[in-house]
Every structure is written in C-alpha cells, then in structure tokens.
Amino acid sequence: MRELKGINTYSLYSLLTAMDSFIREKYKPAKSEITAHFRVKKSEKLSFRECLDSVARESSIGTWTELATLEKKIAKKLGPKIFGLDEGTGKASIAYPLDLFEKGNLPQFWSGICGNIYGMSDVQAIRLDDVDFPEEYVKSFKGPKYGIEGVRKTLKVKGRPLVGTIVKPKVGLDEKGHAKCAYNAWLGGCDIVKDDENLTSMKFNNFRKRVSLTLKMLEKAEKETGEKKAYMPNVTSETFEMLKRAKYVEECGGTYAMVDIISAGFSALQTLRNEDLDLILHAHRAGHAAFTRNKEHGISMLVLAKLARLAGVDQLHVGAVFGKMEGGESEVKQIVRAITEKGPLKSVFPVASGGLYPAKVPPLMNALGNDIIIQAGGGISGHPQGIIKGAIAMRQAVEGTLKGIPLEEYGLMHKELGIAMQKWGN
Amino acid sequence: MRELKGINTYSLYSLLTAMDSFIREKYKPAKSEITAHFRVKKSEKLSFRECLDSVARESSIGTWTELATLEKKIAKKLGPKIFGLDEGTGKASIAYPLDLFEKGNLPQFWSGICGNIYGMSDVQAIRLDDVDFPEEYVKSFKGPKYGIEGVRKTLKVKGRPLVGTIVKPKVGLDEKGHAKCAYNAWLGGCDIVKDDENLTSMKFNNFRKRVSLTLKMLEKAEKETGEKKAYMPNVTSETFEMLKRAKYVEECGGTYAMVDIISAGFSALQTLRNEDLDLILHAHRAGHAAFTRNKEHGISMLVLAKLARLAGVDQLHVGAVFGKMEGGESEVKQIVRAITEKGPLKSVFPVASGGLYPAKVPPLMNALGNDIIIQAGGGISGHPQGIIKGAIAMRQAVEGTLKGIPLEEYGLMHKELGIAMQKWGN
Numbered sequence: 131m132r133e134l135k136g137i138n139t140y141s142l143y144s145l146l147t148a149m150d151s152f153i154r155e156k157y158k159p160a161k162s163e164i165t166a167h168f169r170v171k172k173s174e175k176l177s178f179r180e181c182l183d184s185v186a187r188e189s190s191i192g193t194w195t196e197l198a199t200l201e202k203k204i205a206k207k208l209g210p211k212i213f214g215l216d217e218g219t220g221k222a223s224i225a226y227p228l229d230l231f232e233k234g235n236l237p238q239f240w241s242g243i244c245g246n247i248y249g250m251s252d253v254q255a256i257r258l259d260d261v262d263f264p265e266e267y268v269k270s271f272k273g274p275k276y277g278i279e280g281v282r283k284t285l286k287v288k289g290r291p292l293v294g295t296i297v298k299p300k301v302g303l304d305e306k307g308h309a310k311c312a313y314n315a316w317l318g319g320c321d322i323v324k325d326d327e328n329l330t331s332m333k334f335n336n337f338r339k340r341v342s343l344t345l346k347m348l349e350k351a352e353k354e355t356g357e358k359k360a361y362m363p364n365v366t367s368e369t370f371e372m373l374k375r376a377k378y379v380e381e382c383g384g385t386y387a388m389v390d391i392i393s394a395g396f397s398a399l400q401t402l403r404n405e406d407l408d409l410i411l412h413a414h415r416a417g418h419a420a421f422t423r424n425k426e427h428g429i430s431m432l433v434l435a436k437l438a439r440l441a442g443v444d445q446l447h448v449g450a451v452f453g454k455m456e457g458g459e460s461e462v463k464q465i466v467r468a469i470t471e472k473g474p475l476k477s478v479f480p481v482a483s484g485g486l487y488p489a490k491v492p493p494l495m496n497a498l499g500n501d502i503i504i505q506a507g508g509g510i511s512g513h514p515q516g517i518i519k520g521a522i523a524m525r526q527a528v529e530g531t532l533k534g535i536p537l538e539e540y541g542l543m544h545k546e547l548g549i550a551m552q553k554w555g556n
Numbered sequence: 557m558r559e560l561k562g563i564n565t566y567s568l569y570s571l572l573t574a575m576d577s578f579i580r581e582k583y584k585p586a587k588s589e590i591t592a593h594f595r596v597k598k599s600e601k602l603s604f605r606e607c608l609d610s611v612a613r614e615s616s617i618g619t620w621t622e623l624a625t626l627e628k629k630i631a632k633k634l635g636p637k638i639f640g641l642d643e644g645t646g647k648a649s650i651a652y653p654l655d656l657f658e659k660g661n662l663p664q665f666w667s668g669i670c671g672n673i674y675g676m677s678d679v680q681a682i683r684l685d686d687v688d689f690p691e692e693y694v695k696s697f698k699g700p701k702y703g704i705e706g707v708r709k710t711l712k713v714k715g716r717p718l719v720g721t722i723v724k725p726k727v728g729l730d731e732k733g734h735a736k737c738a739y740n741a742w743l744g745g746c747d748i749v750k751d752d753e754n755l756t757s758m759k760f761n762n763f764r765k766r767v768s769l770t771l772k773m774l775e776k777a778e779k780e781t782g783e784k785k786a787y788m789p790n791v792t793s794e795t796f797e798m799l800k801r802a803k804y805v806e807e808c809g810g811t812y813a814m815v816d817i818i819s820a821g822f823s824a825l826q827t828l829r830n831e832d833l834d835l836i837l838h839a840h841r842a843g844h845a846a847f848t849r850n851k852e853h854g855i856s857m858l859v860l861a862k863l864a865r866l867a868g869v870d871q872l873h874v875g876a877v878f879g880k881m882e883g884g885e886s887e888v889k890q891i892v893r894a895i896t897e898k899g900p901l902k903s904v905f906p907v908a909s910g911g912l913y914p915a916k917v918p919p920l921m922n923a924l925g926n927d928i929i930i931q932a933g934g935g936i937s938g939h940p941q942g943i944i945k946g947a948i949a950m951r952q953a954v955e956g957t958l959k960g961i962p963l964e965e966y967g968l969m970h971k972e973l974g975i976a977m978q979k980w981g982n
Binding site for chain 1: 630633674728756793850
C-alpha cells in the first residue's frame with residue numbers, strides 16, 4: 131500500500147532520521163544479502179539522503195508510521211542498508227536481508243524491489259540498474275533446464291552461432307502458409323524458426339493446426355538438409371492454456387516453446403518452467419521497453435535478464451548491438467555476461483535480434499562471441515532472391531566469419547552472400 | 557521479433573508508403589475493432605505520419621519486408637487504420653481488426669499493443685493513453701465475479717465507502733503480531749484489512765499460519781463489533797502455489813484474496829480468476845509506475861485498469877486523488893468511470909489509497925462518490941492514540957461526510973476524529 135506517498139512522509143521522516151536512518155556509507159553487503167543498485171533523481175522537498183531512506187524503507191519493511199519498540203527490533207533485524215552514495219550521479223546501493231524475500235517466489239521480489247518505489251513522490255524518478263543475488267537465493271530457483279549446452283546438444287550444433295528467423299508477416303498467414311515459410315527458412319540453413327510475439331491461436335491460424343503442420347515440415351526439412359531443426363511456437367496465454375499448448379508441442383515431437391515473458395508475467399513463467407517439460411524455453415521480451423527504455427526511470431534490461439535466468443528460460447532476447455537503437459554494445463555485453471557467467475544455474479543462450487543482416491555478423495560475433503543466436507527477420511526474408519537464399523546467405527556469413535575471411539571477399543565465392551552484401555552493404 | 561528496428565526500415569518504408577499506408581484521416585472505427593489511442597514522439601529520421609505507420613505495422617501484421625501479393629491480401633484483411641492524427645500533440649488513434657487478437661487471451665493483447673512498439677527506434681517515445689474494446693472481445697473475458705454489488709453484499713455495507721487499512725510495518729511482524737494488528741483495525745471500524753504487497757510467505761511470517769490466525773481474530777472482531785469484516789491475504793506467487801494459497805484462504809472461511817497483478821502477470825491473474833473460487837479478488841498494482849509514470853512513454857493506468865477489469869479483479873487501486881503525486885483528480889475520475897461504467901462485465905470497486913487521513917475524506921467522496929474503498933495506512937495507524945482510535949476516527953470522518961457536517965464541527969462531537977483533525981489538519 132501507500133503507493134503514492136502521503137502528506138505525512140516528510141514530518142515522519144524527520145522523526146525517523148533523528149532516530150534511525152538506513153544509511154551506512156561504508157557498508158559492505160553480507161554474502162547473504164540481496165543488493166540492488168539504483169539511480170535516484172531526488173524530489174525537491176527532500177535531500178538526496180532522505181530520498182534514499184524513503185526508497186529503502188518502501189522497498190523493505192516500510193516502517194514509517196511509528197517507531198515503537200517492536201518496530202525498532204524489526205528494523206534492526208530486517209532493515210536495509212544504504213551505501214555507496216554518489217549524489218552527482220544519483221547512484222546508491224541498498225543491501226536487503228534475505229529474510230525480506232520469499233525464496234523461489236519471483237513475483238514477490240518484483241513487488242518489493244520493483245514495486246511501489248516507482249510511484250513515490252519522494253523521488254522524481256528512480257532506476258534499478260542492477261541487482262546481485264546471494265547463492266542461497268539463486269539456488270531456490272530452477273534456472274534453465276537446458277542452457278547453452280543443452281540447446282547445442284539438442285540442435286547438434288557446435289562451435290558456431292545458431293541462425294534463426296521469424297515467420298513473416300508476423301500475423302496473417304494461415305497454418306499452411308506459416309509451415310511453408312518455416313520450411314523454406316530451414317531449407318536455406320536456419321536452425322531455428324520462431325513465431326512472432328503476437329501470434330498465438332488466431333481465427334485464421336489455429337495453434338494446434340499450425341504446430342502440427344509446421345513440425346511436419348520440420349521433419350521434411352531435417353531429412354532434406356541432414357541438419358537438426360527447431361520450431362519455437364508461441365504458447366503465450368493464460369497459465370493452464372499455456373501449459374496445454376506446451377504439452378501439445380511436446381506430444382507432437384517439438385523441442386521448444388516460446389513465451390512472451392513480460393506479457394505472460396513471472397508467476398506463469400515459473401509455472402511453465404516448473405512443469406519440467408522436455409521443451410527448451412525461448413523468452414521473448416515484448417513490452418520490456420515500456421519500463422527499460424527511459425534510462426532515468428524503471429528497470430534495466432540487465433535486471434530483467436537476471437530474473438529470466440532465475441525463472442529458467444533457456445534463450446533470451448538481449449538486443450542486437452548493431453541495431454539502430456538502445457541495446458548498445460556495452461549494455462548487451464553486460465547482459466550476455468550476466469546470463470552466461472558460471473554460477474549455480476545453467477547459462478541462458480543470448481539471442482541477438484533486430485535489424486541484423488549478413489554484413490553485421492562479423493562485428494556481432496566479434497563483440498559477443500560464438501555462443502549466440504543470430505536471429506534475422508528482414509535480413510533473411512528481405513534477400514532479393516527470397517527466404518531460402520536469404521538463409522543460405524546468413525549461414526555463409528557465419529561460416530566466412532568463423533574462417534576469418536572478410537565477407538566482401540567470401541561473398542565473391544558464395545553468390546547468395548554476395549547478393550546480400552550488395553543489397554545491404556555494411 | 558525485430559524489437560529494435562533495423563537499418564532497413566527507412567528504405568523499405570518509402571516502398572511501403574508508395575504502395576500502401578495505414579493512414580485514413582477520417583476513418584470511423586467499426587464496432588468490431590479494437591481502437592488504441594496513442595501519443596507519439598516522433599524520431600528525427602521519420603515524419604510523424606511515417607512514425608505512425610511504423611507503430612501500426614509493428615503492433616499488427618508487421619508487413620514490411622516485401623509486399624508480395626499474398627501480403628497485400630493480408631494487409632487488406634488484417635491491416636490497421638490510423639486516424640485522428642494531431643501532430644501538435646502527437647496524438648493518433650489506431651483501429652485494429654478484432655481478428656488480430658485471440659479472444660480471452662490478455663497476454664496476447666499486451667504482446668501486440670503494449671509490446672515491441674516501446675523499443676522501436678522509429679519513435680523517440682510512445683504512450684498508450686487509452687483503448688476501446690468491442691463488446692464481442694470484452695465478453696470473451698470473465699470480468700469481476702463479485703463487482704461492487706457483490707462486495708457490498710458480502711460485507712453487508714450499503715451506501716457508504718468501505719474503510720480499509722494495511723497491516724504495518726509492511727513486513728516484519730510475525731503471524732500473531734499481524735493478526736493482532738488486523739484485529740485492532742477491525743475493532744476500531746475498518747471493514748477490510750490487507751497484507752502489504754511484498755508480504756507473502758516469509759521465514760518469520762508463514763502464509764498459512766498468518767491466514768488462519770488472522771481469520772480467527774476476524775471472527776472475534778465480527779462478534780465484538782456486530783459488523784462483517786474482511787481480510788485480504790496476499791497470495792502472489794507462482795501460479796500453482798498462488799492457487800493453493802487462495803484455496804487455503806477459502807477453506808479457512810476467508811472471503812478475499814489479494815494479488816499483485818503486475819508482479820504476478822496477466823497469465824496467472826486470468827488463471828486465478830478462472831478458478832472461480834468464492835473469493836473476492838483485490839488487485840494491488842505495485843510496479844505499475846515503472847511504466848505508467850512517465851507521461852510521454854509507456855502505458856497509462858487507465859489502460860491497465862481496463863485490462864484488470866477484463867481479467868476479472870473485483871477491486872483495484874486507482875490512486876488517491878488528494879495524494880501528493882500522480883493520480884490527480886481528472887485521471888483518477890476517468891479510471892473510476894472506466895471500471896464502473898455499465899457494460900457486459902461487472903464493475904470494479906475503486907480503491908483510493910496513498911496519504912489519506914480523515915480530513916481528506918470529504919473532498920475524496922465529493923470527487924469519487926460513495927462507491928469507493930478508502931484505504932488508509934498511516935492515516936489510521938498514525939493516530940496519536942493508536943490504530944483502534946485511528947480506525948474509529950476514519951469511520952467518523954465517513955459518517956460526518958455522509959451527514960454533510962464539516963469534519964471540524966463533527967470532530968467536536970467525536971473525540972477520535974477531533975484528535976485526528978488536530979494532528980493532520982486539512
């Protein structure tokens with residue numbers, strides 16, 4: 131409660147400060163604490179330190195009404211600690227005792243640290259940049275079932291980025307058209323083909339029919355190419371329906387389910403993972419930019435990525451690095467590091483997507499390495515000779531990059547790539 | 557896919573415009589369409605009209621790669637229409653054919669209209685202000701099981717706002733302390749007592765133990781006051797665990813479940829509603845301000861409120877009107893109108909909360925009427941004589957307001973209110 135801070139905060143604040151502030155400038159967080167790194171734009175009525183106390187309070191025990199003896203005890207045991215203050219940048223970190231959180235309950239974390247603080251009048255804006263979880267907390271979540279290693283094993287692809295595409299137009303094809311489009315992409319060399327984020331079960335494209343038809347074409351493509359292929363059907367819906375759809379995919383021999391993690395939400399995402407189906411989970415992040423894009427307010431993509439790893443997705447969209455927008459190199463690198471670094475949970479396969487085409491492959495692999503999924507929509511289906519050739523060109527781009535041959539040169543020997551390079555240049 | 561718009565958007569755009577733009581200046585949306593009202597801050601590289609086409613495209617069929625014959629047909633059948641353009645304010649409306657949406661699937665709506673558009677480089681910022689749903693779509697959702705009428709029947713309260721409070725400190729009390737605090741609030745006159753948003757099942761406060769103890773105290777309070785009372789335990793967690801907790805509340809004779817709808821997410825919220833338990837659903841919106849606060853970017857609280865009604869919450873936090881922050885009078889009034897206006901679904905009980913205390917009751921009731929829940933945390937427990945007297949004072953404030961007596965005057969005859977008026981003035 132008290133989402134909108136009340137009239138009394140200020141006067142009560144003075145009382146609190148006099149008696150107890152959560153600021154401990156030189157504090158070193160204990161291994162058992164969850165530490166959140168904020169940037170705060172202070173309100174005019176309060177000092178920077180007062181704002182921070184307000185944020186720390188609202189995201190933890192919220193003791194502000196009256197500091198009775200009982201509450202002092204609680205504050206001592208469960209109170210947060212604010213440290214690393216830098217008024218210039220607005221930065222400050224808050225360490226929260228682990229007992230403030232219910233293990234294995236991701237929505238509860240969100241409600242505490244990503245909750246009421248965004249609506250407080252005590253700050254003009256507040257951004258959660260990063261968060262560090264203690265091992266004990268991390269271990270209370272399932273994490274990815276497959277991770278990079280498991281995905282590679284399923285797809286039998288070693289040592290190179292996976293290549294994926296999306297059926298386009300995103301919504302509008304019927305089941306047959308959809309399956310055919312996917313088939314062409316596989317034939318050309320795509321490892322993975324995915325549904326788009328707003329395609330679920332439509333009047334003109336039924337989920338079950340689409341899945342069974344597309345998986346049949348997948349089998350055909352596997353036989354014809356001798357490669358393992360994967361289809362990622364979008365199961366996003368109400369929890370039980372989502373589970374039913376995922377199980378149907380499993381029954382049909384599918385290996386993947388794709389879910390829009392922001393739209394579906396963390397409760398259902400955890401449920402889907404907890405079912406422990408034999409499906410790799412691909413996480414689409416549609417909608418994240420509503421709260422990640424404003425760099426002064428909201429929640430960073432980095433935090434979201436860490437939570438997605440806890441919840442247990444195997445693949446996650448992280449940005450394109452060389453796309454035309456946010457998700458620049460340093461941010462994406464940081465996200466990739468966070469979801470792949472060694473820890474109690476398996477690593478998440480980073481998906482680079484958004485405005486990618488063959489010429490972008492060398493710098494992308496140079497920045498992020500080989501353990502990425504390169505997903506190109508327009509950069510494949512926009513190939514002048516169609517989607518099959520587009521997929522061939524993309525695989526050639528990966529191949530050439532791995533061989534260390536400049537793509538302009540590699541394109542001379544590989545005509546599909548050559549045509550793509552001509553169209554899109556650098 | 558294509559969250560971050562690619563390098564080719566612009567050149568392809570020209571092709572699209574030449575052949576087909578979604579703009580129909582004078583379009584009147586059909587009854588069967590979903591109409592979204594946006595405000596767009598255009599990017600530098602595109603014109604206002606080009607930006608709008610890009611938004612409409614990305615939130616619907618996404619046809620941009622190649623306008624083959626097939627895609628033209630799809631665009632004709634499923635293409636959106638942009639109308640009501642006003643470059644000065646950035647306003648424009650987009651009508652989407654209903655077939656672009658899966659009925660009864662709220663996450664799918666979110667992925668489409670509240671999804672990738674927020675991350676597009678083709679706009680600097682984009683805000684979804686409002687959305688209109690056709691009856692056919694609305695009817696595919698359950699909506700509130702109880703609504704205002706059902707809640708009033710359960711609580712046996714007619715003709716006056718309900719009065720509620722929150723157990724404080726928000727996290728830290730053990731089960732016994734929690735139950736006692738709730739008991740005191742009921743004794744003083746609160747109809748409803750709720751858990752706070754980050755209190756679920758903690759090491760020091762177990763959900764089941766808390767619920768059974770608090771409901772026992774509720775029975776005692778009902779006997780002693782002769783009034784019907786309600787407790788709203790926070791069930792927010794992974795979907796199955798959430799259902800288990802809600803069922804436990806039902807078994808214990810509870811009448812409410814509270815859920816953090818943003819943290820839990822729409823899939824699980826729909827699941828909880830679909831279970832059709834005999835529990836009134838109270839929706840807490842912790843975290844909404846991460847994407848509703850910036851008035852230029854994100855999603856309005858109004859849209860969120862409409863979606864919550866579709867999903868089927870019975871009560872929703874809407875803002876305090878006289879709080880110190882966003883959620884000013886006109887915005888909150890608009891939200892209240894949207895969730896209570898006659899339609900195929902029951903109305904949602906608006907909860908006003910945030911910095912409320914007795915003196916704020918007359919203007920609040922004047923602005924929003926009697927069909928509201930007045931929830932005060934500090935405005936009750938911060939009463940100089942404690943929580944029981946605080947609750948008495950709040951009920952007196954409601955009483956005095958209904959009688960049309962100025963509270964300064966009513967406070968002379970009712971000492972608890974008098975003390976509250978003295979402390980908090982106006």
